[in-house]
Amino acid sequence: MALEVKGLTAGYGPVTVLHGVDFSASPGRITCLMGRNGVGKSTFLKCLMGLIPVSAGAITLDGTALQSLPAHEVPRHGLAYVPQGRRLFGPLTVAENLAVGGLVRGNDRATLNHVLTLFPRLRERLAQTAQTLSGGEQQMLAIARALCLQPKVLLLDEPTEGLQPSMITLIQEAILSLKGQGVAVVLVEQRVDAVLKLADRVAFMVAGRVEETREIKGMAADDLAFRTYVGV
Amino acid sequence: MAFGPFLLLALMEGLVTAAVLALAASGLSLVFGVMRVVNVAHGEFYMLGAVLAWVVTTMIPGPPALAFVAALLIAPLIVATLAALADGLILKRLAYDPEATIVATIGLLYMIQQAALSLYGPNANPVRAPFEWRIQLPWFGYSGYKLFVVLAALAVLLALWLFMTRTKAGLIMRATQVDRTTACAFGINVDRVYMSTFALGAGLAALAGVLVVPIQQAHYLMGGDPLLLSFIVVIIGGLGSLRGTLIAALVIGLSDGVISMFFTPTLAKILATLLVAMVLVFRPQGLFGAKA
Numbered sequence: 001m002a003l004e005v006k007g008l009t010a011g012y013g014p015v016t017v018l019h020g021v022d023f024s025a026s027p028g029r030i031t032c033l034m035g036r037n038g039v040g041k042s043t044f045l046k047c048l049m050g051l052i053p054v055s056a057g058a059i060t061l062d063g064t065a066l067q068s069l070p071a072h073e074v075p076r077h078g079l080a081y082v083p084q085g086r087r088l089f090g091p092l093t094v095a096e097n098l099a100v101g102g103l104v105r106g107n108d109r110a111t112l113n114h115v116l117t118l119f120p121r122l123r124e125r126l127a128q129t130a131q132t133l134s135g136g137e138q139q140m141l142a143i144a145r146a147l148c149l150q151p152k153v154l155l156l157d158e159p160t161e162g163l164q165p166s167m168i169t170l171i172q173e174a175i176l177s178l179k180g181q182g183v184a185v186v187l188v189e190q191r192v193d194a195v196l197k198l199a200d201r202v203a204f205m206v207a208g209r210v211e212e213t214r215e216i217k218g219m220a221a222d223d224l225a226f227r228t229y230v231g232v
Numbered sequence: 233m234a235f236g237p238f239l240l241l242a243l244m245e246g247l248v249t250a251a252v253l254a255l256a257a258s259g260l261s262l263v264f265g266v267m268r269v270v271n272v273a274h275g276e277f278y279m280l281g282a283v284l285a286w287v288v289t290t291m292i293p294g295p296p297a298l299a300f301v302a303a304l305l306i307a308p309l310i311v312a313t314l315a316a317l318a319d320g321l322i323l324k325r326l327a328y329d330p331e332a333t334i335v336a337t338i339g340l341l342y343m344i345q346q347a348a349l350s351l352y353g354p355n356a357n358p359v360r361a362p363f364e365w366r367i368q369l370p371w372f373g374y375s376g377y378k379l380f381v382v383l384a385a386l387a388v389l390l391a392l393w394l395f396m397t398r399t400k401a402g403l404i405m406r407a408t409q410v411d412r413t414t415a416c417a418f419g420i421n422v423d424r425v426y427m428s429t430f431a432l433g434a435g436l437a438a439l440a441g442v443l444v445v446p447i448q449q450a451h452y453l454m455g456g457d458p459l460l461l462s463f464i465v466v467i468i469g470g471l472g473s474l475r476g477t478l479i480a481a482l483v484i485g486l487s488d489g490v491i492s493m494f495f496t497p498t499l500a501k502i503l504a505t506l507l508v509a510m511v512l513v514f515r516p517q518g519l520f521g522a523k524a
Contacts, residue, residue: 075419089410104419
């Protein structure tokens with residue numbers, strides 16, 4: 001088991017958003033997080049990265065406790081994050097964004113080549129600033145930047161939101177390729193078709209806790225769980 | 233003296249002002265750009281550089297050049313260390329809140345100023361230039377040291393630009409400047425970056441103070457003017473923009489030199505302030521700053 005979360009409670013100041021979340025993610029598997037807006041999916045990912053303080057519970061990655069580490073120490077243990085809205089370093093070039101991604105691993109050339117093989121379009125744009133890329137290219141860069149960290153667990157927050165279909169396909173293929181390489185992928189996704197295509201397991205969140213976890217095998221688009229927890 | 237040589241002299245004086253100003257203002261701009269802290273105590277770091285230069289050159293016997301080189305190295309280092317301490321003890325505790333840090337750095341300004349008054353005294357003290365040679369032009373002679381100040385400032389600014397654009401530490405600073413939360417998610421220790429940035433900004437101001445002290449003398453109240461002019465430069469150039477800071481320093485420095493010589497220094501300050509007012513009205517983000 002790569003990532004194990006037990007009874008995670010956290011929030012913003014006096015407002016508690018997560019109320020005892022139990023969750024796990026395994027190497028070579030894609031676990032999707034689904035739920036209505038505001039149930040705490042993005043907060044949960046931020047919490048895993050140490051960007052929001054944990055008030056109770058435990059986060060362990062291959063046996064190492066992460067919940068009390070300062071945020072900048074978390075990526076060193078193999079957790080990488082692709083935030084919602086990409087949050088690239090806009091005025092920096094593509095190459096510099098990738099270099100920031102690889103800082104904790106010493107920016108070795110083999111990893112960079114591997115990442116650029118996954119997203120060949122970025123190789124042509126290395127000297128271009130991130131803010132001048134198209135939406136799809138920016139999303140590729142956000143994922144590529146996280147991959148430069150050589151993560152054991154990759155957290156993706158709605159990576160295909162607002163993209164055109166051809167780009168969505170490219171991003172989804174990249175995510176499946178990462179699964180094939182043994183990375184544990186945690187994917188926040190709202191679209192049922194994408195979940196059915198990518199996920200091995202799906203965790204449904206309601207009001208700050210994981211209400212139900214299902215294997216995707218045997219689930220269909222009209223499954224009651226999707227209607228109950230996502231409203232589609 | 234005819235108009236041409238007079239103008240040349242004014243431009244040379246302006247260039248010296250611009251060089252010192254560019255150094256001091258780039259520190260202020262760097263601190264605001266990366267940390268979003270408006271450092272009102274910046275001028276006091278400049279003053280500390282000058283005062284420490286006097287202390288170091290007084291303590292080291294031998295040729296003035298040796299003592300001055302020692303001051304160039306030691307004074308900015310001491311000031312940078314003090315700034316790093318101030319960051320850890322004051323700014324970090326305020327979580328770098330923009331409003332709170334303005335008030336805190338006003339307090340820091342008075343603390344440094346009064347400490348200098350208590351330990352150094354109220355007198356203005358001269359520091360000997362490292363060398364005395366003059367450049368003899370057909371119309372007038374000019375201090376070789378002043379030209380050295382221009383060249384030294386250019387070299388430091390070039391080094392700063394190379395540091396920011398070509399080194400890993402510069403990349404980390406620029407990434408933190410864009411988005412501190414995301415930088416943190418990629419293993420960047422933002423607190424350490426802030427401490428280094430504040431120290432670097434203060435070190436640059438101190439270096440400007442050391443360079444200027446053989447021209448101006450060291451005095452505990454000398455930080456006011458450079459602070460005002462640095463703010464003028466940084467507002468015109470755009471807070472956080474190094475390129476804008478350098479161009480604005482050149483404009484303000486040269487105009488200050490020319491207007492001061494042909495009219496009065498007061499008129500130069502009035503016009504600079506007017507320019508700031510116009511920039512704030514028509515382009516609040518500065519000539520080269522990014523829109524908020």
